Amino acid sequence: MIKATITDVARLAGVSPKTVSRVINREPNVRADTCAEVERAIKVLGYRPNQFARNLASRRSRLIVLIYEDPESHDMASCGYVLRLQSGALRACRAASHELLIHPYSYAEREVVSELDALISQVRPAGIILAAPLSNIPELVRAIEGSGTPLVRLSPGGKQETPCSISTNDHEIFSEMTRYLVSLGHTRIGFIKGHRQHSAVQNRYSGYCEGLRESGIPLDRSLVLQGDNSTPGGKTAAARLLELKHPPTAIFAANDDMAAGVMQEVIIRGIRIPEQLSVAGCDDSALAQQVYPNLTTIRQPLARMAERAVEALVAHTPQKADGSLSEIIAGTIKIRESTGPAPGQKILTNTRPSTKSGGVAGR
Amino acid sequence: MIKATITDVARLAGVSPKTVSRVINREPNVRADTCAEVERAIKVLGYRPNQFARNLASRRSRLIVLIYEDPESHDMASCGYVLRLQSGALRACRAASHELLIHPYSYAEREVVSELDALISQVRPAGIILAAPLSNIPELVRAIEGSGTPLVRLSPGGKQETPCSISTNDHEIFSEMTRYLVSLGHTRIGFIKGHRQHSAVQNRYSGYCEGLRESGIPLDRSLVLQGDNSTPGGKTAAARLLELKHPPTAIFAANDDMAAGVMQEVIIRGIRIPEQLSVAGCDDSALAQQVYPNLTTIRQPLARMAERAVEALVAHTPQKADGSLSEIIAGTIKIRESTGPAPGQKILTNTRPSTKSGGVAGR
DNA sequence: GTGAAAGCGCTAACAC
DNA sequence: GTGTTAGCGCTTTCAC
Numbered sequence: 001m002i003k004a005t006i007t008d009v010a011r012l013a014g015v016s017p018k019t020v021s022r023v024i025n026r027e028p029n030v031r032a033d034t035c036a037e038v039e040r041a042i043k044v045l046g047y048r049p050n051q052f053a054r055n056l057a058s059r060r061s062r063l064i065v066l067i068y069e070d071p072e073s074h075d076m077a078s079c080g081y082v083l084r085l086q087s088g089a090l091r092a093c094r095a096a097s098h099e100l101l102i103h104p105y106s107y108a109e110r111e112v113v114s115e116l117d118a119l120i121s122q123v124r125p126a127g128i129i130l131a132a133p134l135s136n137i138p139e140l141v142r143a144i145e146g147s148g149t150p151l152v153r154l155s156p157g158g159k160q161e162t163p164c165s166i167s168t169n170d171h172e173i174f175s176e177m178t179r180y181l182v183s184l185g186h187t188r189i190g191f192i193k194g195h196r197q198h199s200a201v202q203n204r205y206s207g208y209c210e211g212l213r214e215s216g217i218p219l220d221r222s223l224v225l226q227g228d229n230s231t232p233g234g235k236t237a238a239a240r241l242l243e244l245k246h247p248p249t250a251i252f253a254a255n256d257d258m259a260a261g262v263m264q265e266v267i268i269r270g271i272r273i274p275e276q277l278s279v280a281g282c283d284d285s286a287l288a289q290q291v292y293p294n295l296t297t298i299r300q301p302l303a304r305m306a307e308r309a310v311e312a313l314v315a316h317t318p319q320k321a322d323g324s325l326s327e328i329i330a331g332t333i334k335i336r337e338s339t340g341p342a343p344g345q346k347i348l349t350n351t352r353p354s355t356k357s358g359g360v361a362g363r
Numbered sequence: 364m365i366k367a368t369i370t371d372v373a374r375l376a377g378v379s380p381k382t383v384s385r386v387i388n389r390e391p392n393v394r395a396d397t398c399a400e401v402e403r404a405i406k407v408l409g410y411r412p413n414q415f416a417r418n419l420a421s422r423r424s425r426l427i428v429l430i431y432e433d434p435e436s437h438d439m440a441s442c443g444y445v446l447r448l449q450s451g452a453l454r455a456c457r458a459a460s461h462e463l464l465i466h467p468y469s470y471a472e473r474e475v476v477s478e479l480d481a482l483i484s485q486v487r488p489a490g491i492i493l494a495a496p497l498s499n500i501p502e503l504v505r506a507i508e509g510s511g512t513p514l515v516r517l518s519p520g521g522k523q524e525t526p527c528s529i530s531t532n533d534h535e536i537f538s539e540m541t542r543y544l545v546s547l548g549h550t551r552i553g554f555i556k557g558h559r560q561h562s563a564v565q566n567r568y569s570g571y572c573e574g575l576r577e578s579g580i581p582l583d584r585s586l587v588l589q590g591d592n593s594t595p596g597g598k599t600a601a602a603r604l605l606e607l608k609h610p611p612t613a614i615f616a617a618n619d620d621m622a623a624g625v626m627q628e629v630i631i632r633g634i635r636i637p638e639q640l641s642v643a644g645c646d647d648s649a650l651a652q653q654v655y656p657n658l659t660t661i662r663q664p665l666a667r668m669a670e671r672a673v674e675a676l677v678a679h680t681p682q683k684a685d686g687s688l689s690e691i692i693a694g695t696i697k698i699r700e701s702t703g704p705a706p707g708q709k710i711l712t713n714t715r716p717s718t719k720s721g722g723v724a725g726r
Numbered sequence: 727g728t729g730a731a732a733g734c735g736c737t738a739a740c741a742c
Numbered sequence: 743g744t745g746t747t748a749g750c751g752c753t754t755t756c757a758c
Contacts, residue, residue: 016745017745021737025737029744030744034743049485049735050487052487053736053737053750059750099486123462231653260653286442287653368750370751380753381753382727397728415750416734416751421752
């Protein structure tokens, strides 16, 4: 397998290298038969353009960099999160003949910015995807934007004014899940917030509050606890909720890991799920279908978000000035076995809430 | 942040571009003070060598490709597996200033080989890592070796004659876990085999057999079931084992996902773990610490294996003729809460087996 | 120890 | 529509 070059192809096809270049880059202004001839020559020689030469000559690469919080720093808890991002990004990369470079960062280490600088100037990526919670760190965003590299942020919290971003409807879907629990007859619904640092925290909690409000149920602050996104944290929080004078009949955790911790604590205490207590989570991690009973949860469109991000980046390549894309992709509620009618409640005919966002789906 | 080139640095340092090149590549034959002068200039200008130009001129890249079975085709079950491989590979890549390209393949699709060809000729990777179970597919190995790209295989089954490979001690560690269970007083130990396609299956099962043999316990074939690496599969298998006339007092599953299924089934039947039944798995996936009780399992040194693979590849770069590396890195037993003395058994003083491979560690 | 010249394989900017 | 001329920024080869 000796490497054929563009000149070899040009010679065989009886055209100039530039014409071959036009064909492989699908540029206009090539006669159909010339094009066919070139393509034949390409096939005959098994020619593959050398990416490095292309990158060097055209000053841009076909590499997309996906940056996310290093799951190692969380003991691999968020592993489904990372894999789904990768999966979507890879799909779009394949479709666009780009390659994906992964860069997990432990944001604890402060060298990230200089690492990023090095990466950008050495690799000149076609684009960078910055996943939450990193998408929320001004320092990083600035470093990337400063270099002129196209950037898409995934689920940046707060006002997503700055550059391109793709988010999910956290607020709405948390509201919807809350209303779903209410529709099952629950009126005392515990809520365990996510880790403070994570930008989605606020939207999720506000969604819960709104769900209650829309259902006409007053917010009881004693039912709301600060969690840390971990399973042990969920366990601890559940213990506190269950020891309340008026314990909740449902517990809604801001992620699945905490929900799993809740379930552990509940089972230890001999409380049955969902007959005596309903549990809901968020993320639809692998865990959700591995715990018993299977967990009702919210599935975020992570893969789709990353996929769209790559698409935007690839399209955007010739520095589109104001590419201030700001998309929202809706999540989905997955009803499984961990939620059911509140104790002492008749089973309702229709347990599914009306949907104005994302929709509700069984598994 | 305008890009400084090697010529800029050369000019500022008052030397030729070639000398700068020598410095950044750590080539010999540069006087210490020249070197210092160049490094100062590099710092002043914030110079970063353009990888594409280097790659083009030197005909080799600083990209390592990690190829593994697409977790999507397994519904993300093996997500910890992938992440730990990535994590190790990334660590070594950072240390060696290389970048990591990830390529999950669903081996169901047969186009993999031509995709691989394209990848190799376009990207000219410095090396490829082929993870199990893909490391066992002759077609892929041939395609890579045929291109002359350095290859390291991870846990290829069978005789690892061909090229470089890095494996773990599946056989020994499964034997050890089995002996550990015996040391707890278990004599009827169920075993659920892994998916047929996975090359490690054979070694794991043979380790179990040897563990029994060394303990003087005859192999009872009715206690050995074929699993499929999935949680539901483990559940089904457990049901069959528990309905046996003489059910086992311990169940050893060839991976954690199946072990989780076992635990589900056991809990449904109201059997207590570990008092009435011990359960052990393999992989130390995130799951192992998320199920209740936490799962006793085997931790494979996946990250370390991938890390070593990258190191070998990077060192190997100038096609070392016979780089037939063949390393074995030992796994570790993680004793958690799901295993205990067999029912009706006194608690032994020392529940830990003698170790001749890998060693035993609590958490 | 250091430098000059000649590409690596492709694309940019123009000419025709 | 197509070809020509120059590089892209670095490393190679070989001279000194």
